[in-house]
Amino acid sequence: MQTGNDISAALRPLDLAAPALFTAFLKDTAAFALEDGNVAFSTSGDTRSVAAHPDAGILVAAAEKDAVLTGGDDGRVVRTRTDGTTELLGETGGSWIDALSSGPDGAVAWSSGKKVSVRDRSGALFTTEVPSSGRGLAFVPKGFQLAISHYNGVSLWFPRTATPPRQLSWKGSHIDITVAPDARFVVTTMQENALHGWRVADGANMRMSGYPSKTRSLAWSPDGKWLATSGADAAIVWPFVTKDGPMGKPPLELGVRRSRVERVAFHPKAPVVAVGYADGCILLIETGSGQELLARRENADSGAIAALAWDGAGMKLAFATRGGAAGVVELPKV
């Protein structure tokens, strides 16, 4: 790595009480969902913590514009705002919250076992049951529709209608799910170290394989033309430029290193992807040129990168590691 390509000195470490499994920027505030049930907010160096799940752990989290949503092993779904107030959105009676997603206009979706719930801004609650545990949830960017991954495929559900969910089928265990920003494609991660995609219009299948490990992080470029993924010793970035998606096209392999990519986060404005590795290293990589910028040096003690997120302007990158390290990298102004 050339010295000119190293901005790791601009990293400001944060002292969090427990490892964070999720991070997001709420305007200028870096928010972290911690394994110990707390949500931490950090605004220009000042960090405060809110007990979102007292005496419990956070399993899943998502972000809204000015709040963090968390689901815990206490069976509660909680909204925590930057002012420190919390709101209980749902309760299962103790069974774990398996997946969580924020939707349009203050809507929230969560799943616990086979039961999937959506709560809209007015507080109206809609529920459905999927064939096996709902493992991943993603709102479709158009309309009020939820995509749910489970065994043997995906259910596309309109919560406000009585119509049974449309099924996209493919045998196997589908874990995480994402929908393209233009709503044309649905992509899941699978147990067999592969991704599976469907073209929503006609249900055409796409198989994206070749990963040595499971993919657990997915990020679309803001224009929806690229999908960055973890699970290999490089960020694997699939082209969704044409109407056929990535079928028959090779992906980009960015940031090849001797460590597995754990998290990916696309820059909100520039063609740059932040890539977090198992050894704690973070690189910022330009998709066109493959040029790399070192944002965090590898650090075996801190553990793998567990969470990565850009702020809205694309000037700050928040991260957290499995071992409990966390921080914010500020990009130098040019």
Next chain:
Amino acid sequence: MSDKIPVTVLTGYLGAGKTTLLNRILSEPHGKRYAVIVNEFGEIGIDNDLVVGADEEVFEMNNGCICCTVRGDLIRIIEGLLRRRGKFDAIIVETTGLADPAPVAQTFFVDEEVQENARLDAVVTVADAKWLLARLKDAPEAKNQIAFADVILLNKTDLVTPEELDEVEARIRGLNPYARVIRTVRSQAPLSEILDRGAFDLERVLSIEPAFLEADDHDHDHHHHDHDHHGHDEHGHDHGHDHGHHHHGGLKHYHDEDVQSVALTVPGDVDPDKFMPWVQTLAQEEGQNFLRWKGILAFKGEPRRFVFQGVHMILDGDLTREWKPDETRTSKLVFIGKELNEDALRKGFEACAA
């Protein structure tokens, strides 16, 4: 290895005493904290801080292996428990009475993250001394649970006569001669016999002699099956499941028509270049019928023992410790499974001799 979380799987037919055993494990003053994974619809009344409900959701891997079924819910729950790592020392998975233990075990071989963080310690099956014989006749699950086990609690022994008890144990032996059988009342077994067994730890597979021979310190050479039952078609029995004859250590020796065990020995070294391809092909072609299989091999020119274990088509093997000077280098395989063709297995294994 040592910082991997040990996982004990408790199986057993309904009412055999699983929950009693579970509560005993949780309440004894051993200073260990357990995370317990139970079936959502199972019995309640488990007194523990960390109890997680599971759905026993089994799926088939897309790897061309039809018997490679995995508990996806278990992968998810273990991933979640890892976020609370400091809160417990070990995990106990209680399955429903109707569960097949294979998908639970295979989960620990198939998923990378589970494998990195947890290790299957043993499959413990609780059997009801009074009702097991009836269950073996009408419930294939009960038979699988016995055949698959590393430790079997033969429970409720106070409800049967000593003769009946010997009969049940002999039937268990007929299905699974390798498990440790502990006779109990109200699931009162010493926990050291149940926990931390390392039954799936290659380093701890010291021998694969039938458990009753080890326990009785018998002459091992006596254990040669000289029957030639290979499947249902070859013999015209129309009676029930059991037809036992000879005796071992005071117990009648039974042969079950569905589930058998085969033990094979090559007195000396085998050639790894012959053995490895043979065993891989065997896994592909017959793994479906093998519930559990194990081997300790002396490879030609290799000072260390090669130990392997299999669950259906999934194999796990490695070189372990060196053969000791006072040990005879010998190669052994054991199979517990269905429709085992002992002759073909023996010939195949003997052809690997170095």
